[in-house]
Amino acid sequence: MxxxxxxxxxxxxxxxxxxxxxxxxxxxxxxxxxxxxxxxxxxxxxxxxxxxxxxxxxxxxxxxxxxxxxxxxxxxxxxxxxxxxxxxxxxxxxxxxxxxxxxxxxxxxxxxxxxxxxxxxxxxxxxxxxxxxxxxxxxxxxxxxxxxxxxxxxxxxxxxxxxxxxxxxxxASPQLNYWGSKSGSREIFTECSIPHPDGSPLVKTVDDLVLQTNQLWERQPNLQRVVVKLNEGFSGEGNAVLNLNHLKEFAPNKGYKLDRIAAINNNLKNLSFQAKDETWSNFSSRIPELGAIVEAFIEGEEKRSPSVQGYITPKGEVKILSTHDQILGGPDGQIYLGCRFPADQGYRLQLQALGLKIGQALAKRGAMERYGVDFLAVRKLTNKGEEWEIEAIEINLRKGGTTHPFMTLKLLTNGSYDESTGLFYTQQDQEKYYIASDNLQKPQYAGLLPDDLMDIIAKHHLHFDSSTKTGTLFHLMGALSEFGKLGLTCIGNSLAEAEAIYQQVEDVLDKETGIMNDGSGELIAPNIPIIWTL
Incomplete structure (x- = not known):
């Protein structure tokens, strides 16, 4: 050695x-x-x-x-x-x-x-x-x-x-990070018999990626799209989509294998990247270092992206913390923008059961603290009527975009999550809901200082009300001035109330930054008083 x-x-x-x-x-x-x-x-x-x-x-x-x-x-x-x-x-x-x-x-x-x-x-x-x-x-x-x-x-x-x-x-120990990667997640899903999209093992070259894409297409000749994922990504930024509809003449039931492989290789430069300003040259250069996988793109007219969050104690005990419906954006709906709590009642308990199995598999490997699992839910018509078909997408062996809003709710209300219902209750048994985002971003917001935001919060009473346990908690305030970007968690006694609070915040910020129209097509600048402090 x-x-x-x-x-x-x-x-x-x-x-x-x-x-x-x-x-x-x-x-x-x-x-x-x-x-x-x-x-x-x-x-x-x-x-x-x-x-x-x-x-x-x-x-x-x-x-x-x-x-x-x-x-x-x-x-x-x-x-x-x-x-x-x-x-x-x-x-x-x-x-x-x-x-x-x-x-x-x-x-x-x-x-x-x-x-x-x-x-x-x-x-x-x-x-x-x-x-x-x-x-x-x-x-x-x-x-x-x-x-x-x-x-x-x-x-x-x-x-x-x-x-x-x-x-x-x-x-979780860094030695376990593989189980939070795209390929490691797929191995856990297979081990736990968790439904997940058909896909490939980890590859380290573009040539192998092309071959695995071809094999996936041959297994599923009716595939319309596939997703290429860097093995280590963040908020979907390392994902790209290849539209196979543009290669119909080379489909497994039509073209020859070698022609199909060549067509796939030639069209990788036409991937739809989720990250802004990404290029095939840069994306492909990361594959030898990070590795990549290719998966079937899950299609569906009504499709959602729920997630489940779990917690592993230092003694290896596993408990479910929460479920969410994620709010996604980007060219193909793979960029994390925010979330709603809790996940839809049609599948939240199912998410808990699947998340618990995954948590137990992680605990056996020695993982601890938080983990999250992202899923796709597609509404399907079955013999039993309409049902949600759930497929696991990836494990996050770390804190994520849903960690801080849930912990904000828990710490502000001192309440608890009820696994029997998938709901959160205050100590007075009041149900609580929220909508949260890291991406309330508009060009007009740029230039606002944290002090300006505090003035706006106070003027319009947008702060969290400790007596009713409703209102808004802001974060990412440091990104506001340069990027016009803000994070917020809006807590209500119903999901409708939480969404109304979110909309109110957005409307107020729009008004305060002059995003109003006087009918002439001109934006109206806000009238900001000058306050001298001696």
Missing amino acids: RTDDVSLDSQVEKFNQLQNKLRQYWQGKDLFEQDGYDILVIPSFSMDQKVGQKVSGFLHYEERLLFSLIRLRNPKTRLIYVTAQPLSPIIIEYYLQLLPGIPFSHARDRLLLLTTYDNSFKPLTQKILERPRLLERIRRALRPDKSYMVCFNATKLEQELSLSLEVPLFA
Whole structure:
């Protein structure tokens, strides 16, 4: 065995020993609900940065874990939050004022905000590791045997940071990341007998991708489209669609195999990419490094994209957290834009059952903390009438776009999820629903500062009302000025109320940014008063 292999094995062993501490911390009660710990939040998107750069305002997605600040409602909990760029003080104040029964100053004293002052497209965790003095400051701030670290997704970078700080990482080990990839997901689905689209194993060359596409088409001669996916993607940005209807003359029941393979190869440059400004030259260059799969595109007149979220405790117990109907966009409806909670009652309990089986398979492999599973649901006419046909698409072995809205609801209401109904109830047994998005984005919103947003929130009473437990919580506020992009979670006592709250926010922002028409076709600029502070 080579020396570097021994060193790697030693690191993995030390990391696993650190993670074993979490099992000692776990006292039959959710670790996040226990008081008296130091929580290090590393909201790094440690993934292929070329994929991430396709997402508008990607660097500001570190703000999606700011819901963690609400954990300071526990009076002995301390929290360290690290970002690439400094957060506006008003954003921090916005979150801390949501804490029930905790004075602002008390919570602020238990919060340490640190930054790398590095706006490059490197993973945040890498930026931290490159700054020894920052590392030492974090190390000194954490109490031994009373600290743990949380992140967006766990890679070798997060493992290295965990080892450097000697702090356990509450996340799935990076050694398990394969099971959250496109190809790994398909293996889990097969093992658990979960319905999923016909597709290929992992390939590392364009030639193999072409051959696997041909074999898939031969198995299903009536296929209209196939999806090519980079093995590691984010929010659908690594997906592309090949329209086989343009190659009908080469179909398995018509053309010759060699002609069909050549036609597929020649038409890959005409893929419909989900990521903005993506090209075949760039996409294909990622295949040898990341790998790719090809899958049958699921067709259907009425098609939805639900998901289920689960939680694996350090002791390997699995429970379902939530279900959602995802809101998708992009050229072929594969880009994550937002979600509605809960998923439709026609399939939410089925999602729970499938999600539980997948969670148990992940737990057997040693996974812990959050996981999510994306599905496609197509309404079909059967002998029993109309039914939803469910097929699994992928596993996310990390936090996702549905994590922060659900945790926002849970932390703001202190309520609970009922697996028997798939609904969420407050302590007063009031049902709660929400609609959330990371992508309320319009060019006219660009230029708004977080302070401007706070003025608008106060003027139009758009804030979350702690007495009724309804209203809006905003996030991604740092992306507003440059990208005109904002995130929000709108909570109501019904889905209709949640959607009405969302629409109200959008209408107010449109009005305040001058998206009005006076009948002449001209936009009306808002009248903003100048306030001097001496």
